[in-house]
Amino acid sequence: MAATPTPLLELRGISVSFDGFWALNDLNLSLAPGELRAVIGPNGAGKTTFLDVITGKVRPTKGEVLFQGRSLVGIAEHRIARLGIGRKFQTPRVYQNLTPRRNLELAVSRRNGPLALLFGRLDSTARDRVQHLLEVVGLELLAHQRAGGLSHGQKQWLEIAMLVAQDPQLLLVDEPVAGLTDEETERTADLLRQLSGEHTVLVIEHDMEFIRDLRAPVTVLHEGHVLCQGSMDEVQNDPRVIEVYLGSETEGEFN
Amino acid sequence: MGDWLSNRTLRRVLPWVAIVIAALVLPVVLPPFRLNLLGRFLSLGIVALGIDLIWGFTGLLSLGQGIFFALGGYALGMHLQLNALAPGELPEFFSLYGVKILPAFWQPFSSPVFTLLCIWVLPALVAGVLGYLVFRNRIKGVYFSILTQAALLVFFNFFNGQQKLINGTNGLKTDTARLFGMLVGSDGAQRALFWLTVVLVIGSWFLCRWLTRGRFGDALIAIRDDEPRLRFTGYNPTAYKTVVFAVAGAMAGISGALYTVQSGIVSPQYMAVPFSIEMVIWVAVGGRGTLIGAVLGAVVINYAKSLVSEALPETWLFIQGGLFLLVVTALPDGLVGWWRGGGLGRLLAMVGRSPRAATYPELDLDPAVAAERRQLEGGEA
Numbered sequence: 001m002a003a004t005p006t007p008l009l010e011l012r013g014i015s016v017s018f019d020g021f022w023a024l025n026d027l028n029l030s031l032a033p034g035e036l037r038a039v040i041g042p043n044g045a046g047k048t049t050f051l052d053v054i055t056g057k058v059r060p061t062k063g064e065v066l067f068q069g070r071s072l073v074g075i076a077e078h079r080i081a082r083l084g085i086g087r088k089f090q091t092p093r094v095y096q097n098l099t100p101r102r103n104l105e106l107a108v109s110r111r112n113g114p115l116a117l118l119f120g121r122l123d124s125t126a127r128d129r130v131q132h133l134l135e136v137v138g139l140e141l142l143a144h145q146r147a148g149g150l151s152h153g154q155k156q157w158l159e160i161a162m163l164v165a166q167d168p169q170l171l172l173v174d175e176p177v178a179g180l181t182d183e184e185t186e187r188t189a190d191l192l193r194q195l196s197g198e199h200t201v202l203v204i205e206h207d208m209e210f211i212r213d214l215r216a217p218v219t220v221l222h223e224g225h226v227l228c229q230g231s232m233d234e235v236q237n238d239p240r241v242i243e244v245y246l247g248s249e250t251e252g253e254f255n
Numbered sequence: 256m257g258d259w260l261s262n263r264t265l266r267r268v269l270p271w272v273a274i275v276i277a278a279l280v281l282p283v284v285l286p287p288f289r290l291n292l293l294g295r296f297l298s299l300g301i302v303a304l305g306i307d308l309i310w311g312f313t314g315l316l317s318l319g320q321g322i323f324f325a326l327g328g329y330a331l332g333m334h335l336q337l338n339a340l341a342p343g344e345l346p347e348f349f350s351l352y353g354v355k356i357l358p359a360f361w362q363p364f365s366s367p368v369f370t371l372l373c374i375w376v377l378p379a380l381v382a383g384v385l386g387y388l389v390f391r392n393r394i395k396g397v398y399f400s401i402l403t404q405a406a407l408l409v410f411f412n413f414f415n416g417q418q419k420l421i422n423g424t425n426g427l428k429t430d431t432a433r434l435f436g437m438l439v440g441s442d443g444a445q446r447a448l449f450w451l452t453v454v455l456v457i458g459s460w461f462l463c464r465w466l467t468r469g470r471f472g473d474a475l476i477a478i479r480d481d482e483p484r485l486r487f488t489g490y491n492p493t494a495y496k497t498v499v500f501a502v503a504g505a506m507a508g509i510s511g512a513l514y515t516v517q518s519g520i521v522s523p524q525y526m527a528v529p530f531s532i533e534m535v536i537w538v539a540v541g542g543r544g545t546l547i548g549a550v551l552g553a554v555v556i557n558y559a560k561s562l563v564s565e566a567l568p569e570t571w572l573f574i575q576g577g578l579f580l581l582v583v584t585a586l587p588d589g590l591v592g593w594w595r596g597g598g599l600g601r602l603l604a605m606v607g608r609s610p611r612a613a614t615y616p617e618l619d620l621d622p623a624v625a626a627e628r629r630q631l632e633g634g635e636a
């Protein structure tokens with residue numbers, strides 16, 4: 001990856017302080033266009049804060065976030081999203097009272113102002129995309145049911161579909177397989193691998209089996225900064241990583 | 256028995272049939288006094304529709320709709336005060352306070368066109384500006400509610416104290432003014448206003464329906480259910496909230512103007528804190544997010560209020576409080592939500608008149624199961 005000249009996303013010396021607690025501490029990371037990257041780290045390593053900084057929810061105390069060479073610091077969340085950064089949350093966040101189809105129709109829309117939604121119609125390309133995505137995630141028969149009634153796995157997939165519908169250049173995916181069955185987990189890994197290349201994908205996950213399935217470079221976060229980086233095998237055998245993981249009993253499931 | 260109750264379409268249509276029949280029959284049957292009351296309460300249905308739009312769909316609980324309601328009422332009230340005057344004359348109350356020259360802001364209200372615009376544009380503007388400032392700073396939930404109530408109090412105190420500008424606490428009377436050559440308080444004019452109210456309530460309903468049915472309405476529901484999610488999808492919720500709050504303000508203004516001419520007066524009491532809270536109760540009782548429930552809530556509660564108050568003047572507040580408690584604890588979707596959810600069938604079942612039992616309804620309705628069944632049947636054939 002080092003050969004790629006301009007990174008799509010670059011974090012330079014990011015630090016975030018919450019009332020004196022440094023959630024992120026001099027974090028440096030860069031993503032090449034089309035890359036698939038996994039980010040792991042024990043609880044409290046700052047994984048979610050790191051996504052909050054990129055998407056504009058949290059303003060870094062120090063440091064710079066560059067997306068295609070442009071600074072994202074201080075830009076409103078919805079503008080960052082429109083620049084081409086999509087985010088999937090830890091718990092599935094779909095609009096419970098809308099149908100899956102309508103969830104996707106909100107996500108697929110290119111023009112997002114009130115007037116555009118009132119007077120504009122989705123063009124046929126967008127409608128086809130929605131239909132296609134419903135089929136991909138296996139929700140076409142449930143397209144007109146309340147999304148709140150879907151199973152947990154279906155909601156996870158619907159949210160991933162919404163993210164894809166947004167067609168962002170950079171997909172930030174926070175724990176996509178939490179609560180999924182093994183089969184669903186495998187399919188999710190396949191889907192994310194397919195998406196990379198055309199999109200840049202950053203995945204945060206606890207499930208090591210899943211990370212291995214991704215066959216992607218892994219970045220390990222610890223106490224708000226990058227501990228090490230490399231392939232899954234390299235990372236797994238790094239003594240620092242072993243120490244960090246064994247030090248916290250919750251994440252000792254390495255093998 | 257019971258079978259027709261489980262028909263969803265019928266359950267949706269029936270309230271409408273009842274309303275159309277009521278609208279046709281009541282003007283003939285009711286004496287002018289009762290008809291006038293009904294017209295007033297129907298006009299309150301418009302402000303309630305606006306509250307349903309911002310609260311039921313968008314999740315913004317405003318306790319300050321009285322501001323916009325009163326602004327609409329005052330706009331029309333001022334026009335009517337000026338309407339009857341000969342050139343150079345001033346509305347009567349000004350002489351009480353020794354005002355000799357008509358205040359400048361009264362001048363444009365002698366124009367009927369300006370007034371008709373002002374009735375809804377002014378409240379919409381005030382709501383839009385107020386809303387934008389609040390929403391831009393991401394004030395929401397209970398803080399938003401408190402802020403709207405505080406704004407209401409500011410407006411109330413201002414209007415209450417300005418004798419020399421708008422007759423302060425006494426308000427402006429409209430009954431003796433003339434509108435299109437008719438005395439506003441006359442039976443003929445009141446009947447015409449009743450019909451105008453019916454038309455505008457229906458028009459407002461269609462407006463709200465149009466706003467809430469498509470993707471715009473989906474965005475409102477998304478804001479209510481998960482605003483940050485919508486932000487990260489690339490939408491700016493501030494724009495949506497501002498627009499919808501302004502629309503609700505405009506509807507409150509129209510409602511206030513219609514209420515004013517059918518009540519004969521507009522006064523700062525329209526901005527009293529309890530009145531704006533009552534508006535919210537109408538919507539809660541009728542059913543949040545149902546639109547028609549807002550109108551029904553406004554009409555039914557107010558009609559009940561006037562009937563109860565005539566018979567047992569002291570008891571109404573208790574009944575109103577009880578109704579609110581009932582809705583909060585037992586009927587969270589209000590009366591219309593209860594009805595649409597098949598509540599009547601369940602109630603009949605409770606007293607032994609159960610509707611014909613279906614198998615697991617969820618199973619019957621599940622599209623995946625239906626598709627599977629079709630597939631199996633197709634395979635066997």
